[in-house]
Amino acid sequence: xxxxxxxxxxxxxxxxxxxxxxxxxxxxxxxxxxxxxxxxxxxxxxxxxxxxxxxxxxxxxxxxxxxxxxxxxxxxxxxxxxxxxxxxxxxxxxxxxxxxxxxxxxxxxxxxxxxxxxxxxxxxxxxxxxxxxxxxxxxxxxxxxxxxxxxxxxxxxxxxxxxxxxxxxxxxxxxxxxxxxxxxxxxxxxxxxxxxxxxxxxxxxxxxxxxxxxxxxxxxxxxxxxxxxxxxxxxxxxxxxxxxxxxxxxxxxxxxxxxxxxxxxxxxxxxxxxxxxxxxxxxxxxxxxxxxxxxxxxxxxxxxxxxxxxxxxxxxxxxxxxxxxxxxxxxxxxxxxxxxxxxxxxxxxxxxxxxxxxxxxxxxxxxxxxxxxxxxxxxxxxxxxxxxxxxxxxxxxxxxxxxxxxxxxxxxxxxxxxxx
Amino acid sequence: xxxxxxxxxxxxxxxxxxxxxxxxxxxxxxxxxxxxxxxxxxxxxxxxxxxxxxxxxxxxxxxxxxxxxxxxxxxxxxxxxxxxxxxxxxxxxxxxxxxxxxxxxxxxxxxxxxxxxxxxxxxxxxxxxxxxxxxxxxxxxxxxxxxxxxxxxxxxxxxxxxxxxxxxxxxxxxxxxxxxxxxxxxxxxxxxxxxxxxxxxxxxxxxxxxxxxxxxxxxxxxxxxxxxxxxxxxxxxxxxxxxxxxxxxxxxxxxxxxxxxxxxxxxxxxxxxxxxxxxxxxxxxxxxxxxxxxxxxxxxxxxxxxxxxxxxxxxxxxxxxxxxxxxxxxxxxxxxxxxxxxxxxxxxxxxxxxxxxxxxxxxxxxxxxxxxxxxxxxxxxxxxxxxxxxxxxxxxxxxxxxxxxxxxxxxxxxxxxxxx
Numbered sequence: 001x002x003x004x005x006x007x008x009x010x011x012x013x014x015x016x017x018x019x020x021x022x023x024x025x026x027x028x029x030x031x032x033x034x035x036x037x038x039x040x041x042x043x044x045x046x047x048x049x050x051x052x053x054x055x056x057x058x059x060x061x062x063x064x065x066x067x068x069x070x071x072x073x074x075x076x077x078x079x080x081x082x083x084x085x086x087x088x089x090x091x092x093x094x095x096x097x098x099x100x101x102x103x104x105x106x107x108x109x110x111x112x113x114x115x116x117x118x119x120x121x122x123x124x125x126x127x128x129x130x131x132x133x134x135x136x137x138x139x140x141x142x143x144x145x146x147x148x149x150x151x152x153x154x155x156x157x158x159x160x161x162x163x164x165x166x167x168x169x170x171x172x173x174x175x176x177x178x179x180x181x182x183x184x185x186x187x188x189x190x191x192x193x194x195x196x197x198x199x200x201x202x203x204x205x206x207x208x209x210x211x212x213x214x215x216x217x218x219x220x221x222x223x224x225x226x227x228x229x230x231x232x233x234x235x236x237x238x239x240x241x242x243x244x245x246x247x248x249x250x251x252x253x254x255x256x257x258x259x260x261x262x263x264x265x266x267x268x269x270x271x272x273x274x275x276x277x278x279x280x281x282x283x284x285x286x287x288x289x290x291x292x293x294x295x296x297x298x299x300x301x302x303x304x305x306x307x308x309x310x311x312x313x314x315x316x317x318x319x320x321x322x323x324x325x326x327x328x329x330x331x332x333x334x335x336x337x338x339x340x341x342x343x344x345x346x347x348x349x350x351x352x353x354x355x356x357x358x359x360x361x362x363x364x365x366x367x368x369x370x371x372x373x374x375x376x377x378x379x380x381x382x383x384x385x386x387x388x389x390x391x392x393x394x395x396x397x398x399x400x401x402x403x404x405x406x407x408x409x410x411x412x413x414x415x416x417x418x419x420x
Numbered sequence: 421x422x423x424x425x426x427x428x429x430x431x432x433x434x435x436x437x438x439x440x441x442x443x444x445x446x447x448x449x450x451x452x453x454x455x456x457x458x459x460x461x462x463x464x465x466x467x468x469x470x471x472x473x474x475x476x477x478x479x480x481x482x483x484x485x486x487x488x489x490x491x492x493x494x495x496x497x498x499x500x501x502x503x504x505x506x507x508x509x510x511x512x513x514x515x516x517x518x519x520x521x522x523x524x525x526x527x528x529x530x531x532x533x534x535x536x537x538x539x540x541x542x543x544x545x546x547x548x549x550x551x552x553x554x555x556x557x558x559x560x561x562x563x564x565x566x567x568x569x570x571x572x573x574x575x576x577x578x579x580x581x582x583x584x585x586x587x588x589x590x591x592x593x594x595x596x597x598x599x600x601x602x603x604x605x606x607x608x609x610x611x612x613x614x615x616x617x618x619x620x621x622x623x624x625x626x627x628x629x630x631x632x633x634x635x636x637x638x639x640x641x642x643x644x645x646x647x648x649x650x651x652x653x654x655x656x657x658x659x660x661x662x663x664x665x666x667x668x669x670x671x672x673x674x675x676x677x678x679x680x681x682x683x684x685x686x687x688x689x690x691x692x693x694x695x696x697x698x699x700x701x702x703x704x705x706x707x708x709x710x711x712x713x714x715x716x717x718x719x720x721x722x723x724x725x726x727x728x729x730x731x732x733x734x735x736x737x738x739x740x741x742x743x744x745x746x747x748x749x750x751x752x753x754x755x756x757x758x759x760x761x762x763x764x765x766x767x768x769x770x771x772x773x774x775x776x777x778x779x780x781x782x783x784x785x786x787x788x789x790x791x792x793x794x795x796x797x798x799x800x801x802x803x804x805x806x807x808x809x810x811x812x813x814x815x816x817x818x819x820x821x822x823x824x825x826x827x828x829x830x831x832x833x834x835x836x837x838x839x840x
Contacts, residue, residue, distance in 0.1 A: 012546055038623075039653065042642050056806065058627055093683055094619030096630035111683055111733070112619060114630045126432060154807045161810070169646055169741075170810040173639035173734050176623045177806050199514030199532055203458075203596045207478055209516040210534045219593035222462050226589055233459065263513055263531050313531070314593050321589075386476065386597050387574045390581070390590040 007288065007356065014288035016400075017358050021324055024297055025338075028306050028328045031256055033184040038175045041167045043228070044185035045334040050161040052178040056153035062091075062109040063146040067128055067135050068119035069106045071143040082129070082136035091116065106135050115147055122146040154178060164334060186334040188230040189256040191325075193220045194247070196237040196262030196272040197312055215386070216261035216317045220310075223321045224259070227329040237262075237272065244275035252279075252305040256332065259325060263312035264294050276300065282307055288400055289323070290359040292316025315389050319360045322395060322416075342397070345373035345413040351405040353398040362392035365413050375413050392416075427708065427776065434708035436820075437778050441744055444717055445758070448726050448748045451676055453604040458595045461587045463648070464605040465754040470581040472598040476573035482511075482529040483566040487548055487555050488539035489526045491563040502549070502556035511536065526555050535567055542566040574598060584754060606754040608650040609676040611745075613641045614667070616657040616682030616692040617732055635806070636681035636737045640730075643741045644679070647749040657682075657692065664695035672699075672725040676752065679745060683732035684714050696720065702727055708820055709743070710779040712736025735809050739780045742815060742836075762817070765793035765833040771825040773818040782812035785833050795833050812836075 006015045033047030062068060069085060077083040085106040089099055093112035100117035101107050107116045115122070120143045129136040154160055160178045161171050167185065175183055195216045201207050202214055217233045224231035234251055237244050237260075251258055262272055264284055276282045282298025292311030300307050308328070310320035327338040345365055353359040362385070365375040375396055378388040397412040398405060405411050426435045453467030482488060489505060497503040505526040509519060513532035520537035521527050527536045535542070540563045549556040574580055580598045581591050587605065595603055615636045621627050622634055637653045644651035654671055657664050657680075671678055682692055684704055696702045702718030712731030720727050728748070730740035747758040765785055773779040782805070785795040795816055798808040817832040818825060825831050 038638060039641060039645075042645060054627075058632075059629065093617060093632070094630055096628055098629065112617075112632065153805055158807070160807060165810075169639050169643035169738060170806070170812070172642040173635045173738065174806045174810045176635040176638040177633055177734070179623060179633060181623050197513060197532070203599060203601050207474075209518065210479065210514055211516065212477075212513070212532065213597055213599060215593045215596040218458060218596040219589050221459060222592040223589035225459075225462060314597070318589060318593065385573055386590070386594045387578070387580065390585075390594045392590070 006285075012286055014293070014356060015285045017287060017289050017323065020285065020287050020295055020297065021327065024306070024308060024324050024328050025331055027297070027299055028189075028332055029256060031187050031189060031332060034187045035182045035184050038167075038172050038180060038183055041183050041185045042169075042172065044167055044188070046161045046163060046165045046167055046171070046183060047186050047334070048184040049159060049163055050175065050178065050180060050183060052154040052156055052158050052160045054154070054178055055151040055156050056177055057148050057150060060115040060150055061148045062111055062113050062115060062122045063148050064111045064122065064124055066109060066122045066124045066146065067106040067137070068101065068109045068116050068122050069137065070101070070103060070119060071121040071141060071145075073103060074121075074123065074137045075140050077137045077140050079138045082138050084134055084136050087131065087133055087135050106137075108135075120144060120147065164336070186332070188228060189329055189332040190232065190254065191224045191229045191257045191259055191329070192232045192234050192251040192255040193217050193224060194234045194237055194251070194258065194260045195312065196260055198239055200236045202236060215314045216312065219314060219318055220259055220261060220321055220325075223318060224325065224329065227326045228333050228335075229257075229329045239271070241271050241275050241278070244271060245278050248275060248279055248307075249301065252301045252303065252307075255305060257325075257328065258300075258305060258307045259321075260307065260309045261312050261317045262309065264296065264309060276307065276309075282309060284309070288357050289319075290354060290357045292320055293357070295320065295324070314386055315362070318389065319395065322414075323360070340414045340416065342412050342414050343373050344410050345375040347396075347405050347407060347409050347411045348374055348376040350407050351377060351396070351398055351411065353403055353405070355403050356400055358400050359398040361396040361398065362389050363394050363396045363413065364392060365394040365415055373413065375411060426705075432706055434713070434776060435705045437707055437709050437743065440705065440707045440715055440717065441747065444726070444728060444744050444748050445751055447717070447719055448752055449676060451607050451609060451752060454607045455602045455604050458587075458592050458600060458603055461603050461605045462589075462592065464587055464608065466581045466583060466585045466587055466591070466603060467606050467754070468604040469579060469583055470595065470598065470600060470603065472574040472576055472578050472580045474574070474598055475571040475576050476597055477568050477570060480535040480570055481568045482531055482533050482535060482542045483568050484531045484542065484544055486529060486542045486544045486566065487526040487557070488521065488529045488536050488542050489557065490521070490523060490539060491541040491561060491565075493523060494541075494543065494557045495560050497557045497560050499558045502558050504554055504556050507551060507553055507555050526557075528552075528555075540564060540567065584756070606752070608648060609749055609752040610652065610674065611644045611649045611677045611679055611749070612652045612654050612671040612675040613637050613644060614654045614657055614671070614678065614680045615732065616680055618659055620656045622656060635734045636732065639734060639738055640679055640681060640741055640745075643738060644745065644749065647746045648753050648755075649677075649749045659691070661691050661695050661698075664692060665698050668695060668699060668727075669721065672721045672723065672727075675725060677745075677748065678720075678725060678727045679741075680727065680729045681732050681737045682729065684716065684729060696727065702729060704729070708777050709739075710774060710777045712740055713777070715740065715744070734806055735782070738809065739815065742834075743780070760834045760836065762832050762834050763793050764830045765795040765816075767816070767825050767827060767829050767831045768794055768796040770827050771797060771816070771818055771831065773823055773825070775823050776820055778820050779818040781816040781818065782809050783814050783816045783833065784812060785814040785835055793833065795831060
């Protein structure tokens with residue numbers, strides 16, 4: 001497939017990062033909303049307009065422990081000249097029997113208890129003598145004080161949670177309050193992670209000469225889960241075309257995205273590329289980025305499942321995930337912000353970058369004591385440097401047309417939050 | 421129990437927020453580390469010093485597709501005057517047979533393939549004529565170029581992941597690379613969430629006169645999970661002391677913290693307080709905070725399980741969670757940052773606050789176009805306002821000795837991140 005937007009750099013035909021990203025974002029499906037129990041909806045985006053079928057509160061009630069009275073009866077009350085009222089009863093939270101008071105009377109009430117008809121204020125216990133048969137009130141209060149009125153929180157028919165709202169503890173509180181046990185949400189995309197390569201052995205195995213431990217299926221599954229997907233680590237591809245095709249077909253049935261990490265010949269034909277061709281074919285391209293320029297994307301099988309191929313070198317695999325896969329997952333989740341926010345930072349060192357390639361370097365970004373940010377690269381991008389990547393807290397992005405950033409120059413930095 | 425640090429405000433004996441927090445933080449247990457499969461360790465803190473039993477890479481290898489040669493042989497190579505070498509073989513990734521070259525020879529290599537003995541550089545295919553029997557090299561390269569050396573990433577015995585490091589995708593990548601299938605981590609604290617109150621009915625039920633739907637067990641379980649705990653929503657307490665005690669005993673057996681939301685009489689004796697007394701007793705106190713001053717804490721049963729009681733009013737319950745329970749969960753997780761970071765913001769409105777109480781108001785904080793932050797309160801703190809809380813993105817904290825913040829004045833704001 002000709003890529004009209006590609007550019008030639010030193011005789012190599014390169015596809016701009018944005019073109020590859022746009023193709024992926026334009027092709028990932030929008031999963032249908034699903035209904036989940038409210039607690040399982042946590043962290044997802046609401047996919048329905050939830051309106052309240054109830055008023056909250058459902059009845060006028062006391063806002064704290066005290067005495068329900070008529071505001072008009074206590075307008076003259078002071079500590080020196082208390083107003084004395086007869087206590088006609090007591091109501092606890094949960095009592096369902098309506099009560100009422102008239103002029104000159106008070107009813108003892110607990111917080112959350114139904115307000116007696118006729119009362120329009122609750123006098124906090126601390127502002128009375130806390131009497132049982134009669135009560136002395138020491139202060140005047142405006143009508144409505146310490147009373148929660150029907151519908152103060154939500155009136156019947158009001159919007160409780162809007163479409164697209166992220167569901168957190170406060171939304172779960174509100175959903176429960178309006179009586180919802182289940183809610184429609186944008187589901188977590190199901191991503192299957194595979195890795196391909198004759199040299200790969202599983203983590204538990206001892207790597208022989210020339211062999212490599214499969215780190216990508218672990219790292220990419222973790223990254224996919226971190227981005228909000230339901231990730232399934234399917235591990236190392238069998239070393240046989242027929243079985244590869246069967247495995248891919250099986251995983252495509254139960255996945256919204258299939259993610260494959262491997263070392264691919266650009267335009268060449270290894271086993272995996274033959275297997276993918278048999279399923280409809282993905283397009284391998286040189287993307288104008290470092291590390292790891294060889295990428296591929298296609299929609300395969302009867303359900304046109306997106307298959308994203310990222311480089312097999314572990315650092316390049318996680319960078320590719322960050323650049324192409326995380327935004328796709330967030331798009332499927334319905335998030336408005338597909339990309340991490342970036343900041344400008346002062347580079348503590350000189351950075352070199354190949355012309356025509358967008359370079360992603362792992363770095364450590366810190367706040368500068370005088371304001372702004374300072375960033376220091378970790379390693380130089382040519383090596384796998386897993387141990388160094390694990391110490392990074394950001395990616396430094398050096399644009400295609402920049403070959404050198406001098407020490408003290410500004411660079412774009414993408415902080416990657418870690419729990420801590 | 422006398423609280424020596426308490427202060428009197430308008431005749432009410434109040435315990436400072438910090439005292440209550442310190443008591444809880446001083447009393448929560450430090451759970452023993454557990455071993456988990458590396459993918460299940462995601463988001464937790466490493467509890468062991470992981471050192472590498474391997475070198476990474478395990479063998480010198482090609483950093484990209486090209487030709488392994490001796491740097492000394494190509495020092496004169498240019499596009500105009502290429503150096504011509506005999507290609508003696510080809511090595512793919514995963515090939516385990518060691519090879520070697522001598523002066524004047526080249527070996528075709530794929531990225532990840534073992535470097536032939538004698539070679540010290542890999543010439544990228546693009547800088548050659550890509551010949552099969554003989555190859556023309558167009559550029560000189562420094563020794564070591566495009567070669568990944570044994571131990572470049574991690575040397576045997578090197579530290580891979582340190583104690584206290586949060587385990588994210590990069591750490592999982594590294595753990596897999598050093599051959600770890602399992603890792604010791606600080607476990608998620610197990611928190612059981614209960615709520616107490618005669619007036620409560622479950623979400624699915626229709627609330628009768630005077631009844632309230634239980635929102636707290638949902639909201640607090642969600643908040644606990646959000647903070648990193650393994651939360652178990654045990655729902656509404658039975659309305660019977662004997663069964664309450666049995667339920668609490670059962671939950672204490674399987675919990676690191678028991679969290680109870682309810683409307684408690686301060687110093688009074690309702691059913692729950694009697695049940696807690698039977699198990700050893702918790703101390704109910706008036707904490708100098710709004711909303712919801714009545715709090716309790718104790719360590720109950722033979723295992724001295726921390727029991728935290730928070731107010732039953734749903735907004736006060738989530739504020740209390742934020743102030744007391746979230747830091748306790750983070751302490752148990754081993755996090756260094758127990759508290760959310762706070763920022764100073766300009767208040768868009770006048771704020772009133774009771775003297776002697778630390779007031780927490782829900783608000784919306786925004787970046788100001790001219791720099792800094794502006795915050796606007798949502799509601800006034802006296803009402804339950806679930807719907808308003810759900811629109812908030814921060815808590816505004818007004819200190820005990822402040823009774824008024826004028827519009828334009830600075831206040832402390834605790835942003836609460838929502839996915840979005």
